[in-house]
Amino acid sequence: MSNMPPTNEPRWYQLTTEATLKAQQSRASGLSASEAHQRLMQHGPNQLPARAGKSALMRFLAHFNDVLIYVLLAAAVLTAVMGHWVDTAVILGVAVINALIGFVQESNAEKSLKSIENMLSSSAQALRNDTLVTVEASMLVPGDVVILRAGDRIPADIRLLEAHNLRVEEAILTGESIAVTKQIAAIDDEVMIGDRFNLVFSGTTVSAGSGAGVVIATGADTELGKINHMMADIKQHRTPLLVQMDKLGKAIFAIILAMMAALFVFMLLLRDMPMGELLLSLIGLAVAAVPEGLPAIISIILSLGVQAMAGKKAIIRKLPTVETLGAMTVVCSDKTGTLTMNEMTVKAVILADKNFRVEGNSYQPTGRILAEHDESAIDAAQNPVLSHFLRVIDLCNESTVFQDEQGHWGITGGPTGGALKVLAGKVSLPPQPCAQLDKIPFDSEWKYMATLHQIGASTKLLMTGAPDVLMQHCRYQLSENGIEPLNIAHWETEIARYAREGLRMV
Incomplete structure (x- = not known):
């Protein structure tokens, strides 16, 4: 069942500029400072809801959540019981190194993504008491009148009041690589988001011209916020590599148990081995059957793939994603603007x-x-x-x-x-x-x-x-x-x- 917020808000693109200002209880000269503060308390900051992040310790421990690692840890316990401390240290070292490789790569990817977020503009030009002021984008509220210029990143969903040769790049929402020409007239028909020519949306960019408009939605209520909300409902799927690793780990575990059971019956009934020696033999068999180096080898190979992708300016957060990307045979896309950088070069x-x-x-x-x-x-x-x-x-x-x-x-x-x-x-x-x-x-x-x-x-x-x-x-x-x-x-x-x-x- 979807948790999408109710969609009983007005169809802003069907309202005239005067009706929009009236519905927002605003005016062309902008809100007063007290009105803006009151609405900020009511609607909250103009930010997408931040997902609760895991601590560094929990992200590190998450890399031990693997069937093969469980088998390795069990083998470490068995070797410790046998008193083979060198083997115990080696097996634990392999498990820890494997987790460290994944943890370091994930942390580096998070830092890179954070640096990209910091490059985005976080301010906007708004009218307050008929005076143009620069405010933090997070402080914008519904009813604010915002001034738009070429190169600006649009800070909220806005109904345009003025448009002077205004063109907006909306590829992040529609996939359309060509800038959309905007106007202020009301639209009578019910249209899709790409045809709402009198609205501009949070996260898009002004490619040319100038304009002004009244904020109609901020934060989670913007079109970008609704997409973010829908993405939160997407169920996480394990990659093909992780699924195969789970199957391999379970198969190895089952084979070890079967071999130990067969050896136990054979040695106890046909060779009459003392119980103490038999248990030590079974533990030794289990330890010998565990592929201690396999998880580390897989992590190292995937890390090399991540480094190769980094050389192509691609940030990969999770190591197994590299294998999934390499296994793809067909990529389906609705149009070129979705995949390209939307940069043109004369050749x-x-x-x-x-x-x-x-x-x-x-x-x-x-x-x-x-x-x-x-x-x-x-x-x-x-x-x-x-x-x-x-x-x-x-x-x-x-x-x-x-x-x-x-x-x-x-x-x-x-x-x-x-x-x-x-x-x-x-x-x-x-x-x-x-x-x-x-x-x-x-x-x-x-x-x-x-x-x-x-x-x-x-x-x-x-x-x-x-x-x-x-x-x-x-x-x-x-x-x-x-x-x-x-x-x-x-x-x-x-x-x-x-x-x-x-x-x-x-």
């Missing part, structure tokens, strides 16, 4: 008479531009057509590239614009006075962006967007020979060739 450039390949990955603006025909490095500053192209994608762009305190490169804005911005950043173009006079922001309806720039003494209209749309607006193309009539057949042929390589054309 090739098509011009009117030359094509180029681009080195580098992610958003770090490093890498050479190579001529496709001979893979020789190109000095873009000495190639007028390529320089002109790079300057256009740099200026006709709403994304920005940044490097954080940890040295990681990222972007604010959409991944497509970010990829073009990174490409322009890989080349040092000669400085030129530029000023933006006007712009048409990108919209999925018309599939292009346009800016009007003053570049030096010239005024130029720059456009970026889908190739098929841009070609409808063009009659000429720029080549090394100057301006010439547009050769649509050439562009379609080259686009199709690169598309067969799995590259997306922009």
